[in-house]
Amino acid sequence: SWFGSRDSISSSSVLTTSLNNNTNSTTKRSNNSSTTTITLSEGQYQPLQQAQATSVPILKDTTSDAAVVNTTNVATLLIYQDPSNNVTLYGLNLPTTVQFIAWVQYKLNATLFGSSICKNNISKQQILLDEKRDQIRSFWKQGILLSHQTEPLATYVSDMEEKTRPAANSQQPTTTKQQSKNKRGGFRDLLSIYADRLLSIVQDECEDSSTTSSLLHWMQQEYGVENLARISSLSTASTTETQQMEELQRFLDWFRLRFPYYYDRCDVCGSSEREEKLKSSITNCTQVEPPTIDTNVENNNTLQTEDDEVSSSSFLGYVYPNEEELIGKASRTELYFCRNCKSWTRFPRYNSASFILSLQKGRCGEYSMLLYRMLRVLGYKARWVVDWCDHVWCEVQLSSSKKWIHLDPCEAAVNKPLLYQEWGKEQTYIYAFHATTEKLDEELNIEDVTSMYTSDSLETIWNRREEPAKHIESSLKEVQNILW
Numbered sequence: 001s002w003f004g005s006r007d008s009i010s011s012s013s014v015l016t017t018s019l020n021n022n023t024n025s026t027t028k029r030s031n032n033s034s035t036t037t038i039t040l041s042e043g044q045y046q047p048l049q050q051a052q053a054t055s056v057p058i059l060k061d062t063t064s065d066a067a068v069v070n071t072t073n074v075a076t077l078l079i080y081q082d083p084s085n086n087v088t089l090y091g092l093n094l095p096t097t098v099q100f101i102a103w104v105q106y107k108l109n110a111t112l113f114g115s116s117i118c119k120n121n122i123s124k125q126q127i128l129l130d131e132k133r134d135q136i137r138s139f140w141k142q143g144i145l146l147s148h149q150t151e152p153l154a155t156y157v158s159d160m161e162e163k164t165r166p167a168a169n170s171q172q173p174t175t176t177k178q179q180s181k182n183k184r185g186g187f188r189d190l191l192s193i194y195a196d197r198l199l200s201i202v203q204d205e206c207e208d209s210s211t212t213s214s215l216l217h218w219m220q221q222e223y224g225v226e227n228l229a230r231i232s233s234l235s236t237a238s239t240t241e242t243q244q245m246e247e248l249q250r251f252l253d254w255f256r257l258r259f260p261y262y263y264d265r266c267d268v269c270g271s272s273e274r275e276e277k278l279k280s281s282i283t284n285c286t287q288v289e290p291p292t293i294d295t296n297v298e299n300n301n302t303l304q305t306e307d308d309e310v311s312s313s314s315f316l317g318y319v320y321p322n323e324e325e326l327i328g329k330a331s332r333t334e335l336y337f338c339r340n341c342k343s344w345t346r347f348p349r350y351n352s353a354s355f356i357l358s359l360q361k362g363r364c365g366e367y368s369m370l371l372y373r374m375l376r377v378l379g380y381k382a383r384w385v386v387d388w389c390d391h392v393w394c395e396v397q398l399s400s401s402k403k404w405i406h407l408d409p410c411e412a413a414v415n416k417p418l419l420y421q422e423w424g425k426e427q428t429y430i431y432a433f434h435a436t437t438e439k440l441d442e443e444l445n446i447e448d449v450t451s452m453y454t455s456d457s458l459e460t461i462w463n464r465r466e467e468p469a470k471h472i473e474s475s476l477k478e479v480q481n482i483l484w
Contacts (some may be wrong), residue, residue, distance in 0.1 A: 075152060077125045077136075080104045082118070087448075090139050091317070092147040097122065097240050099316045100335045103146040104318075106344050125139035133159075146317040150332050156189035183397070187467045188475040191431070194386045195446060195479050197351075198433040201384065204352055205376070214376050218357060223254060228378070236399055244398050249406065249414045254370065256412040262361050264314045266338035267345040273314050297443035314338065321348055328355035367409040368392040381434075385449065391420065395432055395449075404432070406453075417453045427454040428464040446480055 077102045087106055091100035104117055129136070129152055133391040139145040140153050147153060183189075220228050229245045263274035314336045321330035330348035333431060337344055349365065350356050353373045356366045371394050375382040381397040383404065386430035393408040406417045413419055421427065450461055462469065 022427055071459060073129050075127050075129050075132075075136075077127050079123050079125065079190050080117075080121055082121050082122070084196050088144065090136075092136060092145060092152065094146065094148050094317060099148075100146065103319075103335065106335065106337075107144075131357060140320050143320050143322070146319055146335070148317050151185065154185070155169075155190050156184055158184050158186070158189050187429070187472055190388065191446070191475055191479050194431065198384050198435055200329070201372060202435050204407075205373060215357065217351065219374065219377070222258065223251070227251075232378045234399065239392070240401070241398055241400055244400060245414050248396065248405070249412070252407060252409060252412040252414055255367075255409050259360050259362065259367055259370070259409070260366065261410055262347060262363055264336050265345075266336070266341060266343060267336060268343040269341040271338060271340040273339070294295075322346075325350075328352045339416045350416055364392050364408075364410045368394055370408065371409040383432040383434040383445075383447075385430065385432045387420065387425075387427070387429070387453070389420075389425050404449075418455060421454050421456075424463060427456065428461065446476060448476075 003453050017380075076093060078097065080087070080089040080091075080100070082088075085108075087108070089104050091103060094100050100122070101117060101119070104122075107220065108117065127136075133152070137153050137155070140147065153474050227250075231251055234247055263272055265272040265275065316335045316337055318332045319335050321333045325333055325346075325348040328348065329351035330350050331351055334347040334349070336346060336347065347361070350359070350362070351369070353370055356362055356370050362370075372382050372384050373393065375396055383395040383397075385393050385395055385406075387393075393406065393410075395404045396407055397404055405415045407414055408416070408417075408419065411419065427450050430448070430453050432445075432449045434445040434446045434447075451458060454461065465472070467475075
């Protein structure tokens with residue numbers, strides 16, 4: 001699910017600068033007979049490896065150096081060019097041409113009604129991401145790119161440092177230690193993105209003072225004045241841990257019912273392939289996979305982490321948010337095609353509490369943010385927790401013992417820290433982030449809480465980690481010092 005947690009579009013301008021100096025739109029398929037019929041079924045179109053490979057001048061590689069290429073840096077770019085309509089569209093690392101053709105049809109219906117798709121207008125290129133990343137990002141922001149993941153489009157701290165590094169130094173050998181610290185998408189890059197995500201949550205609270213009062217009013221109406229008063233009083237009252245956790249459990253049970261987990265439900269006919277598969281698994285008494293998880297931990301300028309585990313038959317890919325979605329601080333938008341009614345559904349990944357509250361449509365990225373805000377409205381001291389294995393949740397500090405307690409809004413789980421280990425996850429990096437609007441400079445805190453969420457020994461945890469302890473420690477200090 002984000003970005004598995006790494007599926008982000010950019011790190012915040014705040015961190016990057018410091019380190020280096022209400023609505024879902026649904027478009028129905030045109031009924032024009034000349035339009036290519038889209039049926040997302042296996043085998044209808046040729047897979048990418050069989051697609052015609054041609055070159056597009058704007059992306060042609062002018063590098064003459066025949067150095068060995070890192071295969072992880074190679075990406076597949078599909079290009080649709082229609083000279084008659086002056087339309088050029090792109091697809092990045094899509095598993096099949098089915099998704100790309102559906103995306104092209106979506107764009108043509110939105111801009112050129114009645115236009116047909118000629119498959120001869122589709123070509124394929126192999127590109128080096130490090131050389132073409134800026135250009136691909138430009139296509140993304142122009143709204144002419146569909147990407148299977150958003151991580152390749154991310155702007156990390158290490159990317160900015162690479163751009164500002166003197167050319168003379170770029171010719172010098174890089175030590176193993178430098179490579180580890182500057183690894184694209186490595187520990188420091190992700191830590192910076194997650195810390196920035198927390199700041200965006202705090203800033204969202206600061207920017208719209210009416211949101212807090214509106215949130216409180218909404219909770220009073222939906223959860224009940226008396227229920228809200230009772231759980232709010234426990235944030236400061238001298239009560240037992242059991243009493244507090246029982247009340248928190250009632251609150252999370254209500255939260256999960258009020259805010260259902262979004263898989264791929266069509267906005268037009270309401271069908272969901274993912275939900276139907278889950279129901280079928282239960283009916284047939286077959287094993288059901290652990291819940292889909294998602295972090296959506298990105299800043300206002302993005303991108304998560306995803307990543308997002310979605311139905312392969314209905315999920316087309318990620319597109320750049322439209323103007324209305326950007327108002328809700330959407331980081332990216334997922335696009336789905338419904339095989340039942342032949343319509344498209346957009347699922348913007350909002351980072352604004354008011355938009356999430358209004359739509360009541362999200363995953364753990366959206367709902368962990370909303371729960372964090374609700375806990376603060378109720379007077380609790382809360383933390384936002386990120387699992388590098390692509391999940392996010394909250395922690396709340398009990399007033400009686402000052403202990404931090406695990407709260408997962410998507411699972412309605414209270415104080416069940418080993419839940420994810422029971423799913424079969426091998427925990428490696430789990431960090432808790434805390435900041436407040438009142439004392440942002442003094443209160444921000446980043447704490448490694450991995451050992452709290454696994455029964456594995458510290459030695460086992462460290463053996464799973466790629467980065468050395470000194471690098472992790474220095475990165476933590478660096479990010480915290482900048483934020484302070």
